[in-house]
Amino acid sequence: MQRRFLGLTAAVAALGMTVSLAGCGSSSGSGDGVTLKLVAADYDVAGGESSKKYWADLTAAFEAENPGIKVDVQIESWNDVDRKVAEMVKAGKAPDIAQIGAYADYAAADKLYSADQMLSIPVQSNFLPPLTDAGEMKRTQYGLPFVASTRLLFYNKELFEDAGISGAPGTWEELAEDAELLKQNTDVDYPFALPLGPEEAQAETMMWLLSGGGGYTDELGRYAIDSQQNIDTFEWLKENLVEEKLTGPVAPGKLNRKDAFAAFTRGDVGMLNGHPSLLQAAEKAGIDVGKVALPGRSGPADTTMGVADWIMGFKQNGHRTEIGKFLDFLFTDENVLEFAGQNDLLPVTVSAQEEMKKDPEHADLKEFLEVLPGSVLPPVGKTSWASASENIKKNIGDAVGPGGSPARTLDRISQDARAAESAE
Known part of the structure; x- marks a missing residue:
């Protein structure tokens, strides 16, 4: 990576x-x-x-x-x-x-x-x-x-208080509910920042796949990007966050990680998936940061990305x-x-x-x-991972965009990854 x-x-x-x-x-x-x-x-x-x-x-x-x-x-x-x-x-x-x-x-x-x-x-x-x-x-x-x-879920405690939210979300449903409360009760630009832009979309994608019980590979280490679990995860994102206009003014496929992080340090983001270096930057900027394990379908995710x-x-x-x-x-x-x-x-x-x-x-x-x-790390031991990662960066935003199809996008990415893997 x-x-x-x-x-x-x-x-x-x-x-x-x-x-x-x-x-x-x-x-x-x-x-x-x-x-x-x-x-x-x-x-x-x-x-x-x-x-x-x-x-x-x-x-x-x-x-x-x-x-x-x-x-x-x-x-x-x-x-x-x-x-x-x-x-x-x-x-x-x-x-x-x-x-x-x-x-x-x-x-x-x-x-x-x-x-x-x-x-x-x-x-x-x-x-x-x-x-x-x-x-x-x-x-x-x-x-x-x-x-x-x-990675952990970061949230702005002051914005949560302003929105009347008493605790951090532990499930996807709670995350969507909290994002809606932030949208309704504060003027925050990004209730939930979802950076699927080309800078680091492969990381954001992996966090969501893991929290949905899937991942980039199966139990045998083979690419399984188009698994039903992964498709279901992106369909949930599209229907419950993106189409509900809870992900901010920039389309997820155009939002880069560094811009989302900068917005968090300005107080313009309610929630996002963050890492230790962002914690330091946000606290220096005066943001009161809450952090918890990434939410999953029915409770905190069993694992996160390392x-x-x-x-x-x-x-x-x-x-x-x-x-x-x-x-x-x-x-x-x-x-x-x-x-x-x-x-x-x-x-x-x-x-x-x-x-x-x-x-x-x-x-x-x-x-x-x-x-x-x-934690689970990306499949960096595969020589094919470099090309698969670039493919994800360029195309995963289409899965949640207008007219996008998670199944179609993940299938296309998965086919290319498997082809590259077979050539290793």
Whole structure:
């Protein structure tokens, strides 16, 4: 999945920032004279240098403990990092380590070390199970989760009070009723914001499919986008929210996630599906935010969508041992918590998650932490997912638009996904 799935594709500064801790030499297997090249994404959407400082501090500490290994870190904007790594690999100059949005194409091309070739057993076994599963291709883990996120229903408490609503919705029916009360009793623009525009429609879609008991794949991992459960979910959305004019002045198929989030921080949205980074932005803007598990048909949804960004080790330079030492160091609780905490994201390991739960500084992330272990991630282990995701972004809005047909739209998307899957 692209980093935009975590909500941070907004303009980021300092393209091509570099933390260079240079050295030279070839691998001896023991770390003597080895320089690891690491390309990482910039998470600092405010234009600061928090990502640069994190990697500088981390690599300095690592080098102090491993004097035979140097680390050269190149930081790129999320707008560019996946493309830059792809260009490096194509040119035969793959980095040793890349922290980017997707791993599947490189794993399929046999360019990556598997997790068990790099990591110690305690580190490999410490990842949260849904993140481990999502990092696997053909039952072998190649993608290591770097940071994670998940989704909850956000609502504006002040608008709820103004509308006479006493509590958060737990079912779809209650959500529609609350949206109607917001429409009738306040001047809010978007009673419920439904961003099915091309920026991140694949995420919003997945949240609704899961809350309706479906999903992108079946129990065998095959695409099932056109399942009856999924069709029923989108028919409910169309009939009960969109056609009742409860989704605001911009058609869902034209509404992008970043615009919906910005409207929420302005107080123009009653409810939407949000993630931890939006929570911070909304609270800074003075919005009193309520957050609960996503509503389902008859009660809170059994599961929600999880998201992860990935880090991986490339085979090309033969630095397997040194890469493993660095990654074992990276995934210590201290380092995992430092990065997740400074970016309002969730730690990817069991032990770090337990530590964050106990930290009062992160009390506002409690609900996210509770649902992450049971979350479902998109099928990022499929090389066909990239094309399927783009197809969803471009077309899913048609399902709820004027004259749209959920069955027809989902069938078309599903057929294309299955065709791409069969070519894997």
